Amino acid sequence: MVHLKKETDYLGADVVIDAVGAEADGNFLQQVTATKLKLQGGSPVALNWAIDAVRKGGTVSVVGAYGPIFSAVKFGDAVNKGLSLRMNQCPVKRQWPRLFGHIQNGYLKPSDLVTHRIPLEHIAEGYHLFSAKLDNIIKPLIISTTA
Amino acid sequence: MRAMVYRGPYKIRVEEKDIPKIEHPNDAIIRVTTGAICGSDLHLYHGMMPDTRVGTTFGHEFVGVVHQVGSSVQNLIPGDRVMVPFNVYCGSCWFCARGLYSNCHNVNPNATAVGGIYGYSHTCGGYDGGQAEFVRVPFADVGPSRIPDWMDEEDAVLLTDALPTGYFGAQLGDIVEGDTVVVFGAGPVGLFAAKSAWSRARYRHRPPGVPAGEGPQLCPGRDVQLRRVRRHRGAPEEGNRLPGRRRRH
Numbered sequence: 001m002v003h004l005k006k007e008t009d010y011l012g013a014d015v016v017i018d019a020v021g022a023e024a025d026g027n028f029l030q031q032v033t034a035t036k037l038k039l040q041g042g043s044p045v046a047l048n049w050a051i052d053a054v055r056k057g058g059t060v061s062v063v064g065a066y067g068p069i070f071s072a073v074k075f076g077d078a079v080n081k082g083l084s085l086r087m088n089q090c091p092v093k094r095q096w097p098r099l100f101g102h103i104q105n106g107y108l109k110p111s112d113l114v115t116h117r118i119p120l121e122h123i124a125e126g127y128h129l130f131s132a133k134l135d136n137i138i139k140p141l142i143i144s145t146t147a
Numbered sequence: 148m149r150a151m152v153y154r155g156p157y158k159i160r161v162e163e164k165d166i167p168k169i170e171h172p173n174d175a176i177i178r179v180t181t182g183a184i185c186g187s188d189l190h191l192y193h194g195m196m197p198d199t200r201v202g203t204t205f206g207h208e209f210v211g212v213v214h215q216v217g218s219s220v221q222n223l224i225p226g227d228r229v230m231v232p233f234n235v236y237c238g239s240c241w242f243c244a245r246g247l248y249s250n251c252h253n254v255n256p257n258a259t260a261v262g263g264i265y266g267y268s269h270t271c272g273g274y275d276g277g278q279a280e281f282v283r284v285p286f287a288d289v290g291p292s293r294i295p296d297w298m299d300e301e302d303a304v305l306l307t308d309a310l311p312t313g314y315f316g317a318q319l320g321d322i323v324e325g326d327t328v329v330v331f332g333a334g335p336v337g338l339f340a341a342k343s344a345w346s347r348a349r350y351r352h353r354p355p356g357v358p359a360g361e362g363p364q365l366c367p368g369r370d371v372q373l374r375r376v377r378r379h380r381g382a383p384e385e386g387n388r389l390p391g392r393r394r395r396h
Contacts, residue, residue, distance in 0.1 A: 003386060011341040013326075013327040014322075014329070015322050015326050015329075015344075017337070017344070018332065019312075019332035019340050020331050020334075022190050022195055023189070023190060023195065026165065032205075033363075050193075061316050063312050063340065064317075064332060065186075065187040065337060067164055067196060067270075069197070070259055086320070086321075088250070089250075089312075090308070090314075091247060091249045091250075091315075092234055092248070092249075092307065093228060093248060093290070093292070094248065095245050095294065095314050095318075098314075099306060100295065100298075100316060102346070102375050103302055103306075105344065108182050108310065110301075110306065110310045111299055111302050111304075111305060112340075113274045113305070113309075113338060113374060114301055118184075119388050120149055121149065123151045123161060124151075124159045127159050127188070127192050130186075131192055137340075139183065139334075140183065140305070141181055141182070141183045141304060141317055142182035142183060142184065142206070144180055144181065145280060
């Protein structure tokens with residue numbers, strides 16, 4: 001965070017994207033109240049970092065998943081800094097035409113991120129690997145038995 | 148059919164289930180060929196999502212082959228290779244008409260709060276997901292699309308959630324050239340968000356130790372993110388601008 005502020009003349013970034021969501025680690029109190037005691041809809045550590053890291057009047061874009069109940073977000077900071085908070089679940093089909101273009105011309109190759117291909121029968125193992133972040137896992141695919 | 152079944156936090160099994168049936172004339176049954184576990188499935192796995200009922204099947208990223216269609220389905224025929232967006236949506240309500248497919252009003256009893264998502268607990272509509280051999284897809288004329296012939300099936304799976312969500316994150320940021328962008332979270336969505344952000348802006352900040360002129364680089368939130376982002380360095384900067392991008396200055 002300090003490095004980030006230095007790099008931006010102590011102002012903060014213009015845009016911060018939160019792609020973490022409900023189970024962010026990094027703050028013990030938030031982690032325990034959210035993921036252990038289920039008192040929050042999610043542990044908003046990443047969101048609070050985002051609010052800290054963005055400059056005044058900047059934009060925070062949230063695509064991480066949060067649960068439906070309240071979370072302890074630094075809302076006062078967001079208001080006082082005049083931030084634009086933008087968020088939604090992605091309306092997937094709206095993005096497809098552009099993304100098809102990016103894939104076709106080779107700018108994006110999403111399957112590069114696939115690290116594991118797991119048969120459906122062994123999916124429990126896949127969840128365990130992914131959850132514990134073992135074996136440098138980034139993205140596991142599930143290969144169906146009928147395929 | 149074989150399907151992944153939730154038995155409680157951290158407990159997942161593969162069990163025998165009935166093949167889903169057409170319940171509405173506009174349903175389709177898809178035989179799943181490739182699915183994926185999404186980072187957000189882990190919230191369910193950890194028991195974070197309210198109303199995740201025992202016995203449900205997760206999985207909102209899947210592609211497959213049309214197995215059976217209801218009597219009113221016009222756009223699909225059995226045998227089509229299709230990709231299914233993770234949103235369940237009707238395509239005709241006030242929200243869908245405005246492109247807010249993820250906020251559809253007709254697919255979830257809890258629709259004022261959440262839209263419908265395959266395999267994402269009864270909070271999100273209680274639809275069974277695609278980590279199974281077969282899955283029922285409602286509104287089959289609206290959601291699924293045929294996979295273009297040139298597209299790889301693994302690319303198509305990532306186009307059902309992870310890539311569009313990352314791209315959407317960059318889009319929501321209204322990034323323009325010269326902006327500094329920070330992405331928290333170096334999972335697939337975060338990496339796609341970073342990559343999409345590059346196509347929308349030029350980066351002026353470098354992390355320590357990276358000499359000038361080394362190409363676009365993100366400010367690292369954490370070391371791991373820096374390492375992962377570096378893999379994508381070297382993408383050509385020119386020619387990747389989005390068509391018709393609005394310029395603020």
